[in-house]
Amino acid sequence: MIEVHGVYKAFEGVRVLKDVSATFETGKTNLIIGQSGSGKTVLLKSIVGLHQVDEGEIFYDNRSFTGMHDKARKGIRKEMGMLFQGSALFDSKTVEENVRFPLDVFSDMSFSDRRDRANFCLQRVHLENVNNLFPSELSGGMQKRVAIARAISLNPKYLFCDEPNSGLDPRTSIVIDNLIYEITKEFNMTTIVNTHDMNSVMGIGEKVVFIAQGEKGWEGTKDDILKSDNERLNDFIYASKFLKKLRAEVNK
Numbered sequence: 001m002i003e004v005h006g007v008y009k010a011f012e013g014v015r016v017l018k019d020v021s022a023t024f025e026t027g028k029t030n031l032i033i034g035q036s037g038s039g040k041t042v043l044l045k046s047i048v049g050l051h052q053v054d055e056g057e058i059f060y061d062n063r064s065f066t067g068m069h070d071k072a073r074k075g076i077r078k079e080m081g082m083l084f085q086g087s088a089l090f091d092s093k094t095v096e097e098n099v100r101f102p103l104d105v106f107s108d109m110s111f112s113d114r115r116d117r118a119n120f121c122l123q124r125v126h127l128e129n130v131n132n133l134f135p136s137e138l139s140g141g142m143q144k145r146v147a148i149a150r151a152i153s154l155n156p157k158y159l160f161c162d163e164p165n166s167g168l169d170p171r172t173s174i175v176i177d178n179l180i181y182e183i184t185k186e187f188n189m190t191t192i193v194n195t196h197d198m199n200s201v202m203g204i205g206e207k208v209v210f211i212a213q214g215e216k217g218w219e220g221t222k223d224d225i226l227k228s229d230n231e232r233l234n235d236f237i238y239a240s241k242f243l244k245k246l247r248a249e250v251n252k
Helices: 040-048 070-077 095-106 111-124 140-151 170-187 198-204 231-237 241-250
Strands: 002-011 014-024 029-033 055-060 080-083 158-162 190-194 207-212 215-220
Touching: 002 040, 014 040, 014 055, 014 207, 029 040, 029 170, 029 198, 040 158, 040 190, 080 140, 095 111, 095 140, 111 140, 140 170, 158 170, 170 190, 170 198, 207 231, 215 231
Parallel strands: 014 215, 029 190, 029 207, 080 158, 158 190
Antiparallel strands: 002 014, 002 055, 207 215
16 A cells, blocks of 8 residues: 655645645555646656655555655665556567566576566566567557566566556557556556546546646545546546546436
């Protein structure tokens, strides 16, 4: 479980996060949603330590991440897996080398064990016989699956996904969402997904935190969304005609 308590963050005197508190539960897909510029990306980067918060605390399973010295923080970072928006694969490395990279850097495993672990992760995301290909030889969806395999290579306790469906078609987006959901359950991870994709929200949003103008505007589940009377949330959610129709059906 990851807990955020009263977090503030400003850049050049402009407050981007204002007293944000939220709980992200273990074994669930926790989604952070909000408009562009709402502060959701800053919140995600603050949670993983890429931004130092000005006020407030962040806890990883009751361990104060904000109160730790650098060495202890590095220990928690080894428990994190990251799925970046653009996949962030190394163009000059093969698929297997990309997936093996965190193991090469952070583990004491033998080369044979590292290779076996990379193969296991690739099989887990339904990719076989692509080990020797380069990222440029793969489709966008396959690149994203390689990135997921790399993110779970160290068997993390915490998985962070920044706009995982960016640039993908709807069908491929569903595949990626399902993979993230399945892996979260299988490995009992605390997964946080930063997204504005409402299909993802309604598909895998077991816990949803809505950020509006730097503040937590709402918190609940995907089922709660359809019954919410939160004006700011509804303005954001029901920009989609499909969801407006769905809400009307639910409220009949």
